[in-house]
Amino acid sequence: MIQSGVIFGHKKSKTHPKMKRFISGTKNEIELLNPATSWESLDTAMTFLEEVVSKGGVVLFAATTPPAKKIIETFAKEFSFPYVVTRWLGGTLTNFSVIKTRILHYENLKEKKEKGAFDKYTKKEQHDFAEEIGKLSRFFVGFSFLKKLPEAVFLVDPEAHDTAVREAKKLSIPVVAIIDTNDDPSKIDYPIFASDHSVKSIEWVMAKVGDAIRRGKTVVREKAAVAAAPAPSEE
Structure with a gap:
């Protein structure tokens, strides 16, 4: 230790x-x-x-x-x-219901990208989707599977x-x-x-x-x- x-x-x-009593010196x-x-x-x-x-x-x-x-x-x-x-x-x-909605949106975008659903869009639109996934990933990648x-x-x-x-x-x-x-x-x-x-x-x-x-x-x-x-x- x-x-x-x-x-x-x-x-x-x-x-x-309030920490003083836990300090020894x-x-x-x-x-x-x-x-x-x-x-x-x-x-x-x-x-x-x-x-x-x-x-x-x-x-x-x-x-x-x-x-x-x-x-x-x-x-x-x-x-x-x-x-x-x-x-x-x-x-x-405290606002988990809204957060959960954003997580579902993030998961949905990732799934569509993996399945090639964005291929029909223009390069700019594909870039925008990728950028959105990247931004959401920064916040949700660690707890996207948190259901409750x-x-x-x-x-x-x-x-x-x-x-x-x-x-x-x-x-x-x-x-x-x-x-x-x-x-x-x-x-x-x-x-x-x-x-x-x-x-x-x-x-x-x-x-x-x-x-x-x-x-x-x-x-x-x-x-x-x-x-x-x-x-x-x-x-």
Whole structure:
């Protein structure tokens, strides 16, 4: 944990007042998170995520900051979960019915392109269609398969995703987040106290989260196997 830089926060001048009780000290003006508290918060979040996944729940992952976006995209793809790594569209959760309509439009355009349905149009019209698909792809490629609201939202750096936090809160969707010393922990249901600006820190945390997700998915597979097993014959 320490070697991965998990406990190294931001400069003391940026510390959020509500984070002070989770800080164990300061080194060269950099706040140091309490390792025990960080581990405890991670363990609590992992337990919650494992439970959500074990019940077949969906977790929407979001990270748009440079240190985290590639890590989260790779992670979400590995576990077939929806993700946002470009920009959180306002209304992604609170106006999901409209967002879903836009997703269907995006999927429809992609399907038509793949089937050659645009070949009959002029080059300019084909270019316009391709441009529209490209623009929509930036926003929807990571969660175009999201058919309903998620059971939980996972964020890296909630300060950078304030809209996502507010939308989730409004709909009572639990929020799990990697939060640093400059964040407000009171806004997050399951905060994970760790550096959200260090690649190594984020990778370390997500490796642990991945273990919890795997355990949850194992439960789902086991339930499916039991349900699919033939009933014992009566003799």
